Amino acid sequence: QITLKESGPTLVKPTQTLTLTCTFSGFSLTTPGVSVGWIRQPPGKALEWLAFLYWDDDQLHSPSLRTRVTITKDTSKKQVVLTMTNMDPVDTATYYCAHMSTGTGEFDYWGQGTLVTVSS
Amino acid sequence: DIVLTQSPDSLAVSLGERATINCKSSQSVLYSSNNKNYIAWYQQKPGQPPKVLIHWASAREFGVPDRFSGSGSGTDFNLTISSLQAEDVAVYYCQQYSNNMVSFGQGTRLEIK
Numbered sequence: 148q149i150t151l152k153e154s155g156p157t158l159v160k161p162t163q164t165l166t167l168t169c170t171f172s173g174f175s176l177t178t179p180g181v182s183v184g185w186i187r188q189p190p191g192k193a194l195e196w197l198a199f200l201y202w203d204d205d206q207l208h209s210p211s212l213r214t215r216v217t218i219t220k221d222t223s224k225k226q227v228v229l230t231m232t233n234m235d236p237v238d239t240a241t242y243y244c245a246h247m248s249t250g251t252g253e254f255d256y257w258g259q260g261t262l263v264t265v266s267s
Numbered sequence: 268d269i270v271l272t273q274s275p276d277s278l279a280v281s282l283g284e285r286a287t288i289n290c291k292s293s294q295s296v297l298y299s300s301n302n303k304n305y306i307a308w309y310q311q312k313p314g315q316p317p318k319v320l321i322h323w324a325s326a327r328e329f330g331v332p333d334r335f336s337g338s339g340s341g342t343d344f345n346l347t348i349s350s351l352q353a354e355d356v357a358v359y360y361c362q363q364y365s366n367n368m369v370s371f372g373q374g375t376r377l378e379i380k
Contacts, residue, residue, distance in 0.1 A: 184369065186371075193360065193371060193372070193373045193374045194309075194311075194317065194360055194362075194371040194374075195371065196362075196369040196370060196371060199369070207367050207368065209368075209369075210268055210368075243316055245316075247364075249364075251305075251307075251322045251323060251326075252305035252307065252322065252323075252363075252364030252365075252369075253307040253319050253322040253362070253364070254307070254309075254317070254319065254362070255319050255322075255328075257316035257317060257318075258316065259316060260316055
């Protein structure tokens with residue numbers, strides 16, 4: 148059974164760096180074709196893809212956030228970490244991590260999400 | 268970047284009637300190597316993460332009711348609910364995976380008329 152769970156701060160100040168951890172189970176991030184992605188959703192708004200990390204450590208980022216987002220993994224802990232610099236109130240959103248099979252191109256398993264508010 | 272545009276933004280349909288949501292892509296999402304369109308459809312209810320309904324434009328996920336169907340190819344795709352049920356009230360999103368990039372449509376809110 149595949150599960151994912153996001154954890155991290157619920158409140159960050161403007162200009163600070165956000166670090167979120169996705170802890171997963173039920174799959175290995177070393178299996179070819181597997182990736183873990185980060186997606187966010189501002190309150191009442193649409194989904195926005197941020198980045199994903201492939202099984203081979205390659206990572207891809209949304210062009211609009213490329214300079215601010217880094218994604219890393221700890222294979223032994225089964226964790227993927229999202230780092231986003233220079234946070235702004237417009238970055239207030241629910242942040243989701245999700246499992247993707249690149250063969251189908253779908254996010255087939257999602258965490259419950261974590262709401263991050265950016266405010267001074 | 269590939270932009271997905273959904274229409275309409277909101278839709279009200281009577282119970283038992285058909286609902287159709289369109290998703291247009293700014294570029295083709297058809298992979299010639301396997302002849303698959305990398306479009307997925309999601310349903311999101313309040314307070315919940317999205318749930319995938321369809322992948323490869325028309326392949327229904329296991330356990331998704333057969334009243335949900337996907338169609339289209341290239342740049343034009345539809346999600347159809349053949350007979351709307353009360354539990355289908357949600358926001359629906361299309362998503363593409365092409366050239367190692369991902370994008371979502373802006374969402375369509377589906378309500379009961």
